[in-house]
Amino acid sequence: MSDSSYEGAKKAFENSxxxxxxxxLDLYLLHQPMGDYYGAWRALEELYKGGRIRAIGICNFYPHVLADFCETVEVMPMxxxxxLHPFFQQTDALSLMKEYExxxxxxxxxxEGxxxxxTDPVLTEIGAKYGKSAAQVALRWNVQRGVVVIPKSTHRDRMEQNFDIWNFSLTEDEMKAIAPFDIGHSEIVNHFDPNFVRALHGRFVK
Ligand SMILES: NC(=O)c1ccc[n+]([C@@H]2O[C@H](COP(=O)([O-])OP(=O)(O)OC[C@H]3O[C@@H](n4cnc5c(N)ncnc54)[C@H](OP(=O)(O)O)[C@@H]3O)[C@@H](O)[C@H]2O)c1
Structure with missing residues (x-):
């Protein structure tokens, strides 16, 4: 959060x-729309224009924030x-991102498991048809929605598995079978909770 300002972002970039x-750097992202993130973005725009970052972007910009941001900034986030996963599909957010490219x-x-x-039975059954795991089906599902995926693993064999999703495709019916998984909200983080926001600013409220 201390990097979320014009000067803070410049310093953080040099540090990184x-x-x-x-x-x-190929890609540099703002972590979340908090603090002086417009100031931080101006720093990223300058670094991008100066050729020091090839692509600049953002994280955790929900649709209303994304719309305001894209209507305001000079260089659009890339x-x-x-x-984004089967249990939090954010279909409307994806449509808006498409609109703004x-x-x-x-x-x-x-x-996050x-x-x-x-071990989900639907994902496992779909995967069995292609000789793939439930994990690979979950990644492929996102890719077929036009989403880039960055799974994390500490195991080499799983990393290899997570890369190996380019030789099969889910059918329309299989994509549809995953649609009802959506619970419509995150169970990992609540960006809408004021206490979460205050904690990011270093103020912890019981
Ligand atoms: N921008 C943001 O606000 C934000 C927030 C959260 C995360 N991230 C980034 O997103 C990336 C990934 O997200 P994440 O780590 O939060 O969650 P994730 O990728 O959804 O899940 C990671 C978990 O899945 C397990 N796993 C990975 N591949 C597997 C496979 N093929 N089979 C079975 N288990 C598997 C890993 O265990 P093992 O390690 O034991 O394999 C780990 O416990 C990270 O680079 C993280 O930095 C960004």
Missing amino acids: LQKLGLEY VNQVE VQPEAWGPFA KHGIF
Whole structure:
């Protein structure tokens, strides 16, 4: 949160670049629409125009915030990284991103393991048809909705599995079978909770 300002973002970028030992970054994202995120975006716009970042984007910009942002800024965000998985599908948010030509990217594409996603019977049955796991079906489902996925694993074999989703396609009926999974809200984080927002600012309220 302390980086969410013009000066803060510039400093954070230089810090990251130095730590990584690189001369430029491919993609740099604002974490959430909190603090002085318009100021932070101006810093990213300058770095982008100066060729120090190839693409700039945002995270966790829900539709009303995204619309305001896209109607205001000079350089449009290229990516919006939001929570997207079968249990939180955000179909309307995807439509708006399409309208503004912002690439959706899924964080938590496995719902961080919630809802028994890795052993879900519907995903498992669909996967069995293609010799794929429930995890691979969940990733493929998002990709077929035009979403970039960034699953995380600490296991090499799972990383390999998560890359191996390009040689099969879900049918329209299989995509439809996953639609009812949606519970319409996050069970991981509540960006709408004032106490969550205050905690990000370092103020903890019981
Ligand atoms: N922008 C944001 O606000 C935001 C918020 C949250 C997360 N993120 C980013 O999103 C990325 C991924 O999200 P995430 O880590 O939150 O959740 P996730 O990818 O939905 O789930 C990660 C969990 O899935 C397990 N897993 C991964 N592949 C598997 C497979 N093929 N089979 C079975 N289990 C598997 C991992 O366990 P093992 O490690 O044991 O394999 C880990 O427990 C991360 O890079 C994270 O930094 C961004």
